[in-house]
Amino acid sequence: MFHKYLSSALLLGLLLTAVGCKDPNHARTKTQTLxxxxxRVITVAGQASQRQIEVAGAVEAVQKxxxxxxxxxxxEELPVALGAVxxxxxxxxxxxxxxxxxxxxQAETQLAxxxxxxEREKRLLEKDASTRETVKSLEDAYRVAEAGASEARAMRNYAMITAPFAGIITQKMTNTGDLATPGTPLLVLENTEQLQVVVAAPEGMALKIKQGDTLPVSIPAAEFSQTGTVTEISPSADSxxxxxxxxLRIEGDASLRPGQYARVALPGGAAADTFLVPETAVFRFGQxxxxxxxxxxxxxLRLVRSGEHRNGQVEILAGVNGGEQVVAQGGERLVDGQPVRIVQ
Structure with a gap:
C-alpha cells in the first residue's frame, strides 16, 4: 500500500515539474517564427460626418x-372594379x-x-298695354324659376359620379344595389404616376429640414433607393x-405601390469626427x-465597431485612433503579432 501511494506521489510530482518548466515565452517564440x-496600409484621419437617423414612412399618391x-x-351602376385604371x-x-x-x-316646366x-308681358308693355311693375315682377319670377331649374340639374348631375382625374381604383367600399348616403365613402381613386413618401419626423429633426432639401429614401419591398425632394413640412408638431x-416627392417606378413601407434618413445631431477605412480592411468573426x-x-488585431457603409468605405465608430496605420489589403491572412512589410 505504501509503495502504491509513493508511485502516485512521484507521478504527480513529475507532472507538476513538466508544467512548471514550460517556457513562458513559448507563444512569443511561435509568433516570431511566423x-x-x-x-498595404492607410493612415486613418478623423473626418466630419453628419449623423443620420432613419425614420419609417409610407408611399402615398400625391393625388388621392x-x-x-x-x-x-x-x-344602379358601379362599372369599375378594384384595381381598374x-x-x-x-x-x-x-x-x-x-x-x-x-x-x-317640374322645374323646367315652371321655367318655361x-x-x-x-316675354308676353314685355310685348304688352311695348304696346302700352302693361306696366313696368308687372314686367319687373314677371322678370323676377322668371329668374327664380331659372335658378330652380339650375339647382335641379345640379342635383341630377350628382347622381352621376365621374373621376376627377386619371388614376387607379385602390379601394372599393360598396357594390351595386347598396344605398348611398351623403358623405359615405364609396371608392378611393389614386394617381400612381405621382408618388410621395410621408414620414413622421421627430420635432427636433423636422426643424433642420426645409422645403427643397433632398433626403435618402429606401423602399425595401421594391428594392428602391434614391433621394426624395421635400415638398411639404407640417408647421405644427403632434402633441x-x-x-x-x-x-417627399420621388420619381415614379413600376415596382412602387401606395402603402409600401419606406425609410427616410433624416439629418441628426451635430457633425462628429469619425474614421473611414476601406471595406476590405474589416473582417467579421461571428458577431x-x-x-x-x-x-x-x-x-x-483590433476589435472595432462599424457604422455606415458608403462608396466602398466603412465608418469606424470605435477601436481605432487617428494617425494609426490600418491594413487595407492583405489582412485576411494575418495573425495577431505577425511581422509585416508595408508595400505601396
Whole structure:
C-alpha cells in the first residue's frame, strides 16, 4: 500500500515539474517564427460626418380622392372594379335618382311657363298695354324659376359620379344595389404616376429640414433607393407623438405601390469626427468586427465597431485612433503579432 501511494506521489510530482518548466515565452517564440507578410496600409484621419437617423414612412399618391355621394339613393351602376385604371371624367358610380329627375322636369316646366309670361308681358308693355311693375315682377319670377331649374340639374348631375382625374381604383367600399348616403365613402381613386413618401419626423429633426432639401429614401419591398425632394413640412408638431409630417416627392417606378413601407434618413445631431477605412480592411468573426493595425512592423488585431457603409468605405465608430496605420489589403491572412512589410 505504501509503495502504491509513493508511485502516485512521484507521478504527480513529475507532472507538476513538466508544467512548471514550460517556457513562458513559448507563444512569443511561435509568433516570431511566423513569416513576414506584405500588406498595404492607410493612415486613418478623423473626418466630419453628419449623423443620420432613419425614420419609417409610407408611399402615398400625391393625388388621392375619396369618392363619396352627395345625394341619397340606391347604386344602379358601379362599372369599375378594384384595381381598374380609369380616365378623367369616366363614370364611377350611378345613383338612382327618380325623385330628382321628377323635380328637374317640374322645374323646367315652371321655367318655361315663367319665360312665356315674361316675354308676353314685355310685348304688352311695348304696346302700352302693361306696366313696368308687372314686367319687373314677371322678370323676377322668371329668374327664380331659372335658378330652380339650375339647382335641379345640379342635383341630377350628382347622381352621376365621374373621376376627377386619371388614376387607379385602390379601394372599393360598396357594390351595386347598396344605398348611398351623403358623405359615405364609396371608392378611393389614386394617381400612381405621382408618388410621395410621408414620414413622421421627430420635432427636433423636422426643424433642420426645409422645403427643397433632398433626403435618402429606401423602399425595401421594391428594392428602391434614391433621394426624395421635400415638398411639404407640417408647421405644427403632434402633441402626443412629438412628430411633424414631412412629405417627399420621388420619381415614379413600376415596382412602387401606395402603402409600401419606406425609410427616410433624416439629418441628426451635430457633425462628429469619425474614421473611414476601406471595406476590405474589416473582417467579421461571428458577431465581432475586426481589423489589423500596424505598429513597429507588426500586425496587431483590433476589435472595432462599424457604422455606415458608403462608396466602398466603412465608418469606424470605435477601436481605432487617428494617425494609426490600418491594413487595407492583405489582412485576411494575418495573425495577431505577425511581422509585416508595408508595400505601396
Amino acid at each position: 513569416p513576414s507578410a506584405e500588406v 380622392a375619396t369618392i363619396a355621394a352627395k345625394i341619397s339613393g340606391v347604386i 380609369v380616365k378623367k371624367g369616366a363614370l364611377l358610380v350611378k345613383i338612382s335618382a327618380g325623385e330628382i329627375t321628377a323635380r328637374l322636369s 311657363q315663367a319665360q312665356r309670361n315674361f 402626443a407623438s412629438r412628430t411633424a409630417l414631412v412629405k 465581432m468586427e475586426r481589423l489589423f493595425v500596424v505598429q513597429e512592423n507588426t500586425a496587431h
